[in-house]
Amino acid sequence: MDNLFNQIANFYNHPLFIIVGGITVTIAFIAFIYRLTCWTFGITPIVFRLGIALWKRKVAIFGSVEVFESIKSSLLDSKIFKEKNIVHIKSDNIDKAKDETIFLVDWETSGDKIEQIFSSRKNHQTAVVIYAKPASIPQDKMSDIANRANTVVVNFRGRLLNDILTSLITTSYDRN
Numbered sequence: 001m002d003n004l005f006n007q008i009a010n011f012y013n014h015p016l017f018i019i020v021g022g023i024t025v026t027i028a029f030i031a032f033i034y035r036l037t038c039w040t041f042g043i044t045p046i047v048f049r050l051g052i053a054l055w056k057r058k059v060a061i062f063g064s065v066e067v068f069e070s071i072k073s074s075l076l077d078s079k080i081f082k083e084k085n086i087v088h089i090k091s092d093n094i095d096k097a098k099d100e101t102i103f104l105v106d107w108e109t110s111g112d113k114i115e116q117i118f119s120s121r122k123n124h125q126t127a128v129v130i131y132a133k134p135a136s137i138p139q140d141k142m143s144d145i146a147n148r149a150n151t152v153v154v155n156f157r158g159r160l161l162n163d164i165l166t167s168l169i170t171t172s173y174d175r176n
Helices: 002-012 015-056 065-077 094-099 107-119 139-146 157-170
Strands: 059-062 086-089 102-106 127-131 151-154
Touching (some): 015 157, 059 065, 059 107, 065 086, 065 157, 086 094, 102 107, 102 157, 107 127, 107 139, 127 157, 151 157
Parallel strands (some): 059 086, 059 102, 102 127
8 A cells, every 4th residue: 555655656756747736836826916916906096095085085065954964964873974074065155165075965955056066166076966855856957967077966865875985986086
């Protein structure tokens, strides 16, 4: 029996098997390093961008005080946003939002000011999330909104948080 094991071991100690084994291990190691590098360079920018978005960017909420408090409460309950990053913009002071990086508009209380809100954006990198009840936005306004960059219409409170996070990730943050 010992002789059989020695013969098998000697067979696999042939230089051909040693060379093929070495090449296979080298290829597997290079493939592992390549996959790790691709994963790192693919995930790191997104995580970094989300971190900056949550740390520095402010959400400007357009709407009545009741709507602001309700939405602010929902955002703070998620434990994702800091209270200092959520600001209320009253309908008579829309220009105050010029420096904010994401707009959240309650259609019911601020829908009549939507053109003024769109014109107060610094550039198209400022995302606008419109919170509206189903079918409350007239079709002509909906078509106009659909043709604007970085604009989302959402009608569920649960989707609101998701759309804000997505907007924070997909729009850039100007540090100046």
